[in-house]
Each structure stands twice: as structure tokens, then as C-alpha cells.
Amino acid sequence: MNKSFPVLFTSLKQDLFAGTVVFLVALPLCLGIAQASGMPPLAGLLSGIIGGVLITLLSPSPLSVSGPAAGMIALVVSSIASLGSISAMLVALVLAGALQVAAGLLRLGRLAGLIPGTVIRGLLAGIGILLIMQQLPVAFGYMPDSEPTNDASMHFFKDITMGSVLIMLVSLLLLIVMETPWVKKSKLSALPAPLLVVLWGMLAQGLLSSAEGWALPDSQRVQLPAWSWDNAWPLALPDWSVLMQPSLYQVAFSIALLASLETLLSLEATSRIDPLKRAPRSDRELVAQGAGNMVSGLLGGLPLTAVIVRSSANVYAGARTRFSSLFHGVLMLISALFLAPLLNHIPLASLSAILIFTGFKLASPALFIREWRQGFTQFIPFVITVTGIISVGMLEGIGLGLLCQLLLSVVKAERNTLTLTQHGAIHLLRIHQNITFISKPELCRLLDSLPDSSTVHIEVVDGITLAPDLQEAIDAFMAQAEQRNLTVFYMPKK
Incomplete structure (x- = not known):
């Protein structure tokens, strides 16, 4: 004591x-x-x-x-x-x-x-x-x-x-x-x-x-x-x-x-x-x-x-x-x-x-400079949040910033999930990870770029489940395979 x-x-x-x-x-x-x-x-x-x-x-x-x-x-x-x-x-x-x-x-x-x-x-x-x-x-x-x-x-x-x-x-x-x-x-x-x-x-x-x-x-x-x-x-x-x-x-x-x-x-x-x-x-x-x-x-x-x-x-x-x-x-x-x-x-x-x-x-200006140097995926949600709060309101600005950050994060996560390689007349389209509907335009572009009369292997990495929109795009491509004289090898994951 x-x-x-x-x-x-x-x-x-x-x-x-x-x-x-x-x-x-x-x-x-x-x-x-x-x-x-x-x-x-x-x-x-x-x-x-x-x-x-x-x-x-x-x-x-x-x-x-x-x-x-x-x-x-x-x-x-x-x-x-x-x-x-x-x-x-x-x-x-x-x-x-x-x-x-x-x-x-x-x-x-x-x-x-x-x-x-x-x-x-x-x-x-x-x-x-x-x-x-x-x-x-x-x-x-x-x-x-x-x-x-x-x-x-x-x-x-x-x-x-x-x-x-x-x-x-x-x-x-x-x-x-x-x-x-x-x-x-x-x-x-x-x-x-x-x-x-x-x-x-x-x-x-x-x-x-x-x-x-x-x-x-x-x-x-x-x-x-x-x-x-x-x-x-x-x-x-x-x-x-x-x-x-x-x-x-x-x-x-x-x-x-x-x-x-x-x-x-x-x-x-x-x-x-x-x-x-x-x-x-x-x-x-x-x-x-x-x-x-x-x-x-x-x-x-x-x-x-x-x-x-x-x-x-x-x-x-x-x-x-x-x-x-x-x-x-x-x-x-x-x-x-x-x-x-x-x-x-x-x-x-x-x-x-x-x-x-x-x-x-x-x-402070230093804060804006620091956010700019971190890249657009950081700077854009930051600026949208600031602009929304000043022009619309506090809650609305936070909501706009969150939505922007979410969209940019999803887009960034979808990058490099699809790769297309070629060996002679054989083309390999590989899906590396789970992707959402956001990747559908890129998937359709790659499928449309394949030349007629070629062999195509569509490979989905084990454990990946395709979104319904992406599966529909692949099904539509395979339905046109005969008209384009394509040989397609694709085994969807169960």
C-alpha cells in the first residue's frame, strides 16, 4: 500500500x-x-x-x-x-x-x-x-x-x-x-x-x-x-x-x-x-x-x-x-x-x-498531393467524396465515394483474369479466377478475335465458378463454332 x-x-x-x-x-x-x-x-x-x-x-x-x-x-x-x-x-x-x-x-x-x-x-x-x-x-x-x-x-x-x-x-x-x-x-x-x-x-x-x-x-x-x-x-x-x-x-x-x-x-x-x-x-x-x-x-x-x-x-x-x-x-x-x-x-x-x-x-494541399501520388484508384474516390460533401451533402458524399471505390476495386480485381495465348492454329483461353459480369465485354472481345478454322481450348482453373452472364457468352460462342469452322474444347466445371 x-x-x-x-x-x-x-x-x-x-x-x-x-x-x-x-x-x-x-x-x-x-x-x-x-x-x-x-x-x-x-x-x-x-x-x-x-x-x-x-x-x-x-x-x-x-x-x-x-x-x-x-x-x-x-x-x-x-x-x-x-x-x-x-x-x-x-x-x-x-x-x-x-x-x-x-x-x-x-x-x-x-x-x-x-x-x-x-x-x-x-x-x-x-x-x-x-x-x-x-x-x-x-x-x-x-x-x-x-x-x-x-x-x-x-x-x-x-x-x-x-x-x-x-x-x-x-x-x-x-x-x-x-x-x-x-x-x-x-x-x-x-x-x-x-x-x-x-x-x-x-x-x-x-x-x-x-x-x-x-x-x-x-x-x-x-x-x-x-x-x-x-x-x-x-x-x-x-x-x-x-x-x-x-x-x-x-x-x-x-x-x-x-x-x-x-x-x-x-x-x-x-x-x-x-x-x-x-x-x-x-x-x-x-x-x-x-x-x-x-x-x-x-x-x-x-x-x-x-x-x-x-x-x-x-x-x-x-x-x-x-x-x-x-x-x-x-x-x-x-x-x-x-x-x-x-x-x-x-x-x-x-x-x-x-x-x-x-x-x-x-x-491541406499535402493531403491532395499524397492522394494523387497513390494513383487514380485512390485519388478518384477521394476527390469524388470531397466534391460530393461540398456540393451535395455529408451522407451523399460518403455514399458516392464508397460507390466509386467499390467499382474501381471490382474493375481492378477483374484485370488480367483472362489470358489468350496462341500456338500455331491452336488458341488457349484461360480463366484464372472468379470473375463477374464486368468481365463479359472483355471475354466477348477475346472470343470474337479468334480466327475462323482454328482450334480453341477454353480452360477454367479448378475451383472457379463462372457467373451466369459469362457462361451465356461462352455458350453463344460455341453455338457459332460450326458456322466458323472452329474446333472448341470446353468442359464447364460442375
Whole structure:
């Protein structure tokens, strides 16, 4: 017992430090994601609290950190626009959480492994581009409407505020500098870049408040309500009257699918950097995430996922157990209760800069170059996924990418399955492996290319079963053999 106490104390000390670091990273992200999603900033804090406390207590992952994710922003915005209100989206979120719980109980987490890496990378890149498109107007001072829409980019030059532009540009510069190798190797790397950006934004808006033409209006700063137990619940609540709306269930499925994908990807990435190499338990994690999303929807919060940015910050800060994530959730709760007056000095331009930089990292030019170098069978599904997500929608883009990857994989598998060799007047057509209807045109071409008055051997490798379409093509060829003076030797496999 005496020997274990120092180990326990060391672990607790590391977890407290890591939890503080994660809180400093998560706080501006929660506020920024809520603002970008068209939700009140308090909804972002509430979601961070639920992710840090409830999901942490239910999750089997020792180092994963959950909360609102930048990858869900575009889907939340489009969901609110299509369903007509935040309250309707919250109903979809509750249903999405129930779907995640059901998927975890049915042990469907492993099915995420069937989604090709090209489609997943295309998904993340598409999300990154949408994030940049949506946040640039806000970073320039565009004041968003009360109801979010997808056409914010159309107002790029509306309501430009020079103070917002200055704060955004310096914020981006800070984020870029913090990513340089020199800073990463120095002691400055211990400072969370989002925290530096927020501190700069608060300082700048204070200095610019007295400068004519540069001051930020209240609408371009975080607006958290003063907390009081006597007031009514300050966030929107689910509107259950939309349960008869058919589009609700498509939105719920989209949220469940995307949130589950982000969670499972984050779990996999976190397990790779875990010093103890603890294996992820995807099914139990889906149950925990689903429960968190149901509670978040019931209380007016945002969709929750395991988030790789916060999880990696947790690992690199030295966390050992889930207490670090729990402590970060407690700090989020304290900030929501007592720090609203301070947080209301944060400019939206600072939060937008963080999200723009996150979007750039998700859709970096290096990613497109890397996919291009892997060949067309990888690049085409990647581009189709990105294009589909931007132009049509999240679920549709994933579906188009999957379909494209499936077709290209089948076509690639069908290559070199048929060979035709010649020895004098004798021709050998060999079928090497199981082939589908896709190979029928090639089979017909080879059969038609055989010269009249020749001998043809059609050989099917043992264990191969021909598809009916291919068998019909061979039967039609043999029916014409006598007219073409062909001698055909073919013994179909039984």
C-alpha cells in the first residue's frame, strides 16, 4: 500500500496537469464550434461538460477526450437549415444517440473498418473545406443571422470590421508559428496554441475598443448569459412535434454515422500514441458516445464525438488515466458557472481563426498531393467524396465515394483474369479466377478475335465458378463454332 501510494500520487499529478492542458485547448474550441454551428456559446460549454464528465465515466478508453467536434459543424448547420430549427435538430441528436447505443450493443463498431481510407480522408478534407468557407465571413466581421444557413460565404464582404480582420490575421500567424519545428522543439510548445490566440484576441479587442472604426460590436464577441439558478433553462430544448417529419430520421442517421466514424477514427489514432498501447474497445465506446449524445440533445447541446485534437493533447501532456479527461470536464463546468463575464471578451474572429486553421489542416494541399501520388484508384474516390460533401451533402458524399471505390476495386480485381495465348492454329483461353459480369465485354472481345478454322481450348482453373452472364457468352460462342469452322474444347466445371 505504501509503495503504491507514490505511484498513485504521480499518476494523479500527471492527470491533473494533463486535464488542465486539455481544458485550455478545449475551451476555445467548444466556444468556436458552437458559434460556427449557429448555436449559443453556452451550448458548446455544456457539450464539453457532458463529454468530459458523463462520457468519460461511461467510456472504456483511458486517454480519449470527448466533446463537440469541428468535423460535425457542417452537418449541424445543414441539419438546422433542413429541419427548420435548433429544437428539431436536438430531436435528431437524441435519436442519433439512441442509434449509437444500439450499434454498440449489437457490436457493430467493427464495421467501420469496411470504410476505405480514401473515403475517410475525403470526408475529413471535405469537412475542412466547408469549415474554411463557413468561417471566413465570420473572421472578416460578418454578423451571422440568428438562424444559421449554408450561404454565409455569400456575405464575404458584408459588415467587414477592420478590428476583426486584424485579430484574425494575427491569430492565424500565431497558429502558423506555433506549428513550426523551432517552436515545437522549444519550451513554448507547452503553451496551447488556441489559448494564445484567445488571449491575443481578448487583449486586442480591449485595445481597439476606443479606436474609431476598429472597435468590435457586441455581436462579434462571445455572448454567454449570466448564470442564475432562478432563471429558466437558457438553451433550446427538443421539439418532439417533428417526430412525424420524414427528413428527421435521415438527419439522425447522418449524425450517428458521422459521429461514430469520427469517434472510431479518434480511438484508433489515440491507441497508436498511447504509451501503454491499450487497445480501443469500439463497441463500448459507441454506447458511451450514444448516451452522451442523448443527454446533450435533451439539454440543448451539440453532437459529441471522441476528438483526436484533445485526445492527443491529453496524451502528450502526460495523462495516465481517464481522470485527466474528467478533470477537464469539471474545469469546463466551473468556467460555465463563474467565468461568463471573462469569456464574453473573446472575439469571434479569434475562434474563427482557430477553426480556419483546423480546416486547413484537415484539407491541406499535402493531403491532395499524397492522394494523387497513390494513383487514380485512390485519388478518384477521394476527390469524388470531397466534391460530393461540398456540393451535395455529408451522407451523399460518403455514399458516392464508397460507390466509386467499390467499382474501381471490382474493375481492378477483374484485370488480367483472362489470358489468350496462341500456338500455331491452336488458341488457349484461360480463366484464372472468379470473375463477374464486368468481365463479359472483355471475354466477348477475346472470343470474337479468334480466327475462323482454328482450334480453341477454353480452360477454367479448378475451383472457379463462372457467373451466369459469362457462361451465356461462352455458350453463344460455341453455338457459332460450326458456322466458323472452329474446333472448341470446353468442359464447364460442375
